[in-house]
Amino acid sequence: MDVILLDAERRRPKSNPLSFGGRFSKTPAVNLMLKASGILRHLGLRESILPPEEEALISRCELHRGKANRIETGKERDRAATSLTDYFDKCLSRVGHELTGEGKKFVSSLLTEIIGNAEEHGGPWSTIGHWQFIGTPEERFGECHIVILDYGNTIYESLDQHNESELLREKLRSLSDLHRKQGFFSFGRAAWDEETLWTLYALQERVSRYSDTPRGRDRGNGTISIIEFFHRLSGGTGRMCIASGRALILFDGKYHLRPTPHGNEMLKIIAFNADNDLGKPPDKDYVHGLDTPFPGTIVSIRLTLDEKYLSKVAAENGGSDEHGSDN
Secondary structure (H helix, E strand, O other): OHHHHHHHHHHOOOOOOOOOOOOOOOOHHHHHHHHHOOHHHHOOOHHHOOOHHHHOOEEEEEEEEEOOOOOOOOHHHHHHHHHHHHHHHHHHHOOOOEEOHHHHHHHHHHHHHHHHHHHHOOOOEEEEEEEEEOOOOOOOEEEEEEEEEEEOOOHHHHHHHOOOOHHHHHHHHHHHHHHHHOOOOOOOOOOOOHHHHHHHHOOOOOOOOOOOOHHHOOOOOHHHHHHHHHHHHOOOOOEEEEEEEEEEEEEOOOOOOEEEEEOOEEEEEOOOOOOOOOOOOOOOOOEEEEEEEEEEEEEEEEEEEEHHHHHHHHHHOOOOOOOOEEO
């Protein structure tokens, strides 16, 4: 919402400015976010100024914005990924932990891939982060929020209209035919259709519109990997979603990436059903269609970071977790 309102205000003629109004939520945490990192702060309103005791609870990754970029490297995406990585490390530090050097590289590389995908989809993109400490000196924990948003082609449109991989096109059409013939596609609020199927398929390991092309060598499942990583560090308390076009995919730890036979190899697959089978429809509580499509893609992550749980993870992995959280 912030980005939409800021763009509307910027494009509005000065002779006919926009006026904004609204009401605060009944939930204090929502109001704190609106003031600290949300639209009130971005509009520079005096209501966004927090008293010192509330400001002390907050850490921010300021709003970063970039444009469409067809090249494989970009300064803005690197800055945004570095800023989000530093922000996440700061969130960890608020509960007595930090990323190792390896952990920083891992998180930064995956965030760079996600933002790079947003750039290449053809529209402007934005990133932002908000942390609120909600624990006590004896039990330190807090909520970490990260959002990556882009306007432009949806995941489905990128695969359908700008897909450079003939092999992937054949796989997607074959998968659609299978679901269509089995009568899996439906209509309504929780619709399972081709757009949602392709969006889900795009999250699987080594799937991109550049698959089996030279540009696809290092493309993979950056989005799903960063979600799995954050979810593991949160002890299963994370709640994360991807909305793209008419497709919504929700993660809360019930379903995970699992090594699964796929053609002639083993790939990490998350199909959101009991058999982890992309040939079958997913759990409609986790993957379904939207009544109103979003003109692009949103990756939204919210997780709790708890000092005691992170210490347990670090101890189980000899002082640091697989990708690095040190005491």
